[in-house]
Amino acid sequence: MKRPAKETEESARKISRRAALLGGAQLAFAGVLVLRMRSLQLGQSSEYRLLADENRINIRLLPPSRGLILDRNGVTIASNVQNYRIVLVREDAGEPREALERLAQLIPLSEPEIERAEREILRHRPFVPVTIIDQLSWEEVARVAANAPALPGITPEVGQTRFYPYGADFAHAVGYVGPVSERDLAERENPEPLLMIPRFQIGKIGVERELDDNLRGSAGHRRIEVNAVGREMRELDRQEGDPGTNIELTLDRELQAFSLARLGEESASAVVMEIATGNILALASSPSFDPNLFVRGISIDDYAGLRDNDRRPMSNKTVQGAYPPGSTFKMVTALAALEDGLATPEERVFCPGYLEVSGRRFHCWNRGGHGRVNLVSALSESCDVFFYDMAQRVGIDRINAMAARLGLGIRYDLPLSGVSSGLNPSREWKRARRDAEWVVGDTINASIGQGFVLTTPLQLAVMTARLATNREILPRLVHKLGGVEQPIADQPSLGLSAAGLAQVRRGMSEVSNSNRGTAYSSRIVDATMRMAGKTGSSQVFSITAAERAAGVRRQSQLPWNRRDHALFVAFAPEETPRYAISVVVEHGGGGSSVAAPIARDIILAAQNRGLPPLDAYPRSQRNRIESMINTISEQIGPAAVPTTGRSRA
Structure with a gap:
């Protein structure tokens, strides 16, 4: 049946309205999408590009x-x-x-x-x-x-x-x-x-x-x-x-090389300091090793050879080795007595070869004795009895304080591994560490650098520099960092008596320059380069009564690892000190016969800024010295060229 025209027209209007609404909604939705896409592509593009890059870029x-x-x-x-x-x-x-x-x-x-x-x-x-x-x-x-x-x-x-x-x-x-x-x-x-x-x-x-x-x-x-x-x-x-x-x-390449070559195959160390600045010019520890072996991969055999060597090539003896200083400590005892007025430079002490204290005999190295000695001759001839006598007057408290004043027992802030503080013993230290009271025998031993006293070669060089200047010299190893010169530490006065210090320096001068001095054979004859020093021998093991009875009387008759350590400290030139040196030769025996000649050669090289000058030696020694210098000169070669290839494990 045919629908009326009016009803059809109404139905068409409804459909048109619905279509318009639906189309409008679709258009609005599309507009929102376009606006959102525009926002993403333009407004937030950087953020999303970064997120995308992070997913695909490492x-x-x-x-x-x-x-x-x-x-x-x-x-x-x-x-x-x-x-x-x-x-x-x-x-x-x-x-x-x-x-x-x-x-x-x-x-x-x-x-x-x-x-x-x-x-x-x-x-x-x-x-x-x-x-x-x-x-x-x-x-x-x-x-x-x-x-x-x-x-x-x-x-x-x-x-x-x-x-x-x-x-x-x-x-x-x-x-x-x-x-x-x-x-x-x-x-x-x-x-x-x-x-x-x-x-x-x-x-x-x-x-x-x-x-x-x-x-x-x-x-x-x-x-x-x-x-x-x-x-x-x-x-x-x-x-x-x-x-x-x-x-x-601050190290000097040529002096470092000479020092190490001069130490040779000894288990030894040498430290050279520039006194005015505290700059360390040489820091030689022997025997040494080639660090390139470790960078390239050291072989098992090479490492075992270093590890098992009884002369400890891996140890930096200059700052890690702590040794009894022996007679190089005697300047500490002398100044402790002089500063407190407990002794005078002129007074003399009789040395019969020993001093008896509390029923025990403390022997001098010269068993026959030195007779009557004053401060200068006691240092020159290294009389032990004189310093035993001083020790009883001053006591350990003053000795401890003077040792600290001269730089012993201090761990210096240097960029080196395992820097030791040594040991500057005191009553409190023994009570805390040994659970025992300090006795007079401990003081007697400490007065000549034995007993509990331990020092590093670096500390001995610092002590020598302070004796030469009466100033608080501090060691310095870094000269420039990134081209910027590093500051030199303040060097305040130690405040030591000028008169007392002059006597100690005079005694050190006679050690090297008096014919009764213990290091006279290692003297420097050029007056402009002359040194003032002190020998030392520190006991490692005592020769027992049984060994003496069996005929063992000299260091050379003992096994190497039971011999005394040999030490020597010095500054030069004597009148206007510029350099301080310490040398320690492990189990070397005598400081005068072993350590002093090494120190003389090195400090001459420092002053000459090259090989030691031959005319600075006594004439009778020059042929031998010339041969030694030529040998060392041949050992000091130019910089090595990198080699390619690998070491084998």
Whole structure:
């Protein structure tokens, strides 16, 4: 049936209204979408671009160039050289063992090295580059590069590693670097990401360790594009890091080399200080070792040789060795007595060869005695009885205070490993550490640098510098940091009596320059370079009554490790002191016969700024000295050239 026209027209109007409403709603929705898209694309584009980049771009750290270490004249004593290495990516190389065996046909790889590399590869994700071997020669790298098509996933790279051009000369002071270990990371509360770089090198001992934060520098970075699973696709940009700070030490390369060569094969040490500044010019510990062995990977045999050597080449004896100072301590006792007016320079003490105290005899080194001696002759001839007598007058409290005043028993703040404070004993120390009271016999022993007293060669050099100047000289090892000269510490007066100090210095002069002095055979005949010093021998073991009965009477008849230590301290020139020196020869026997000649040669080299001048020696000794100087000169060569290739474990 046909619908009326009016009803049809009404129905059409309703449909049109609904269509208009629906169309309007659709148009509004589309408008909202357009506005939102506009906001995302224009207003918030930077934010979403960053989010997208973070999903597809990784930032990887680049190790910085390590700062150089130089001597006081700008000679480089720790440098950086190119380090060729081989890296492997497992997903490209395939089965690790097969890839490593192919590589071993081109460069030497032992079975333990292959096994270690295989374990390292399997510890990482397949797309992570793993260093297989480093310290390669250019020839080895060239062979790998030439065979690259047959070695998928294996790539040669170049980086930097540390090199010490003067080898053993600065091993104990400068130290060496090595890869970051788990122990290194554990010592740091929040290790910086730079330390996580595979085989990144940090300082292990010496200046390299103590100033590592300065030398290390700050990391650079490179941005790389990676795919969804983190695989590297391409490098987008690179920013190199800031290199480490260069450090200039106070050490003098030539004097350091001469000092170490002069110590020879002895288990010994020598410290030379510039008195006016406290600058340490030489810090020689013998025997030494080549720090490059540790950087390149020391072999088992080489390490065992260093570890098992009874002369302890790994120990820095200049600051770690603590020895009884023996008679080099006698100036402390003398000044303690003079400062408090308990003795006068003119008074004499009779030495029959011993002093009896509380029913016990304390012997002088000269069993026949020295007769009547005053302060100057007691120092010159090193009479023990004179200082036994002084010790009873002053007591340990004054001796302890004077020793501290002269710089003993102090741990100096230097960028060196294991700096010892020695031991300046007191009543309180013995009570706390030994649970016993101090007795007069302890004071007698301390007065001649025996008993509980322990000093380092560095402390003895400081003591000598203070005796020469009456000022609080402090040792200094860093001259410039990043080209900026470091301040010299204040040197206030010690306030010692000028008259008393003059007598002590006169006694030290006669040690070397009087024909009755214990070091007269090591005198310097050039008046402009003459030295004032003091010999010392510190007892390690006593010769027992049974040994004496069996005929063992001299140091040379004892096993090496039971002989006395030999010591000598001096300053020069005598009239206007510029240098202070201490020499300790472990188990060397006599300070006058062993340590004094070494000290004389080194302090002459310091004054001459080169090899010792021959005309400064007594004429009768010049032929022998000339031969010795020529031998040492041949041993002191130019800087070594970096060698490529690896040491073998």
